[in-house]
Amino acid sequence: MSHEKIKVRAPASTANLGSGFDSIGIALDMYTEVEMSSHNHLQFEWIDENGNHTPFPFTNEENLIFQAMKKVCELLQRDIPNVKVIVKSTIPSTRGLGSSASAFVAGLVAINKWLGGALSKDDLLWLAAEKEGHPDNVGASLFGGVFVGAMDWEAKKVQHNYIPFPNKWKWLAAIPSYSSSTASARKKLPDSYEKQDVIFNLSRYGLLVSSIMLGDEEGLKTGFFDKLHTPYRQDSIPGFDRLMNSQDEIGALGFMISGAGPTVLGLVPQKANLKKAQLYMEQFLKSEAHDVDVIPLNVDHFGVQVYVGDDLEYLCNTQAFMA
Ligand SMILES: Nc1ncnc2c1ncn2[C@@H]1O[C@H](COP(=O)(O)OP(=O)(O)O)[C@@H](O)[C@H]1O
Numbered sequence: 001m002s003h004e005k006i007k008v009r010a011p012a013s014t015a016n017l018g019s020g021f022d023s024i025g026i027a028l029d030m031y032t033e034v035e036m037s038s039h040n041h042l043q044f045e046w047i048d049e050n051g052n053h054t055p056f057p058f059t060n061e062e063n064l065i066f067q068a069m070k071k072v073c074e075l076l077q078r079d080i081p082n083v084k085v086i087v088k089s090t091i092p093s094t095r096g097l098g099s100s101a102s103a104f105v106a107g108l109v110a111i112n113k114w115l116g117g118a119l120s121k122d123d124l125l126w127l128a129a130e131k132e133g134h135p136d137n138v139g140a141s142l143f144g145g146v147f148v149g150a151m152d153w154e155a156k157k158v159q160h161n162y163i164p165f166p167n168k169w170k171w172l173a174a175i176p177s178y179s180s181s182t183a184s185a186r187k188k189l190p191d192s193y194e195k196q197d198v199i200f201n202l203s204r205y206g207l208l209v210s211s212i213m214l215g216d217e218e219g220l221k222t223g224f225f226d227k228l229h230t231p232y233r234q235d236s237i238p239g240f241d242r243l244m245n246s247q248d249e250i251g252a253l254g255f256m257i258s259g260a261g262p263t264v265l266g267l268v269p270q271k272a273n274l275k276k277a278q279l280y281m282e283q284f285l286k287s288e289a290h291d292v293d294v295i296p297l298n299v300d301h302f303g304v305q306v307y308v309g310d311d312l313e314y315l316c317n318t319q320a321f322m323a
């Protein structure tokens with residue numbers, strides 16, 4: 001079954017939140033949009049932020065939308081269809097905001113829908129998590145809200161839960177002008193860890209997840225601390241350790257590296273002055289020779305959205321309506 005035109009929108013995400021390395025992700029309101037329509041050959045087009053068609057910025061190898069289409073077609077033993085794929089994205093690439101996950105998830109969902117929807121959401125989640133090697137960003141992109149999940153490599157599935165994120169906390173993202181690929185940031189991590197560091201993270205991660213569920217600000221502050229990835233990555237973010245120590249000055253709940261970085265996230269409670277915190281982060285990081293844009297971001301609670309023609313056909317996360 002094919003359609004005249006389908007459109008899929010997948011959100012950005014932030015992973016780890018300090019102590020939850022490779023296990024937790026939150027969907028954020030920047031998006032990759034993929035529009036698929038019948039054509040006489042396979043063609044990719046890119047629309048930039050000003051609405052202009054520009055050359056596609058990635059080769060087929062790097063183009064994760066194409067890679068996702070290839071994967072699904074191989075699995076379903078189908079040829080890649082002749083379609084025009086128009087891509088728009090407001091997610092800056094290689095900044096730690098899950099652009100790769102969002103592109104892969106959007107590609108999977110679009111081609112699966114185009115070919116008749118044989119694969120379930122959990123099948124798609126596995127394909128995306130297997131490709132990235134961790135489920136945090138792809139799970140958040142697919143389902144929205146807070147995603148917690150674990151890879152089950154033997155059963156080839158991701159066990160996961162959805163948690164709504166309290167509206168009373170607001171995200172600020174300091175997105176630098178320089179980039180860092182996730183692959184290179186993962187190479188900085190050690191192969192094994194000291195027992196004390198593992199215990200440190202386990203206890204913080206328990207607090208992190210329970211505090212999000214309970215809306216507990218003191219628990220959350222402790223839950224952001226991490227010894228598994230942050231210490232090995234923060235050197236590439238000048239001033240990050242001092243920013244972390246200044247959270248009380250502006251009443252922030254915490255600062256963390258978003259995914260593999262280099263974006264830094266701040267979480268601010270509603271009672272704090274968001275504008276003041278935004279300015280503080282910007283001035284602080286700029287004084288450390290960082291060229292950054294600090295922007296507020298909201299949590300996306302719905303995950304992937306699929307439109308057939310101009311009608312919204314479904315959201316991936318039906319649980320969001322019950323939250
Ligand atoms: N809109 C997109 N369409 C296709 N591929 C994309 C898109 N955005 C990102 N990618 C791919 O993902 C890569 C960036 O992935 P990664 O290093 O994991 O950084 P990020 O933290 O942004 O996910 C890009 O180099 C490109 O290969």
Ligand SMILES: N[C@@H](CCOP(=O)(O)O)C(=O)O
Nearest residue numbers: 015022096097098182259260
């Ligand atoms: N858990 C991963 C998350 C990578 O996120 P990205 O947005 O940088 O791709 C990691 O920390 O490596």
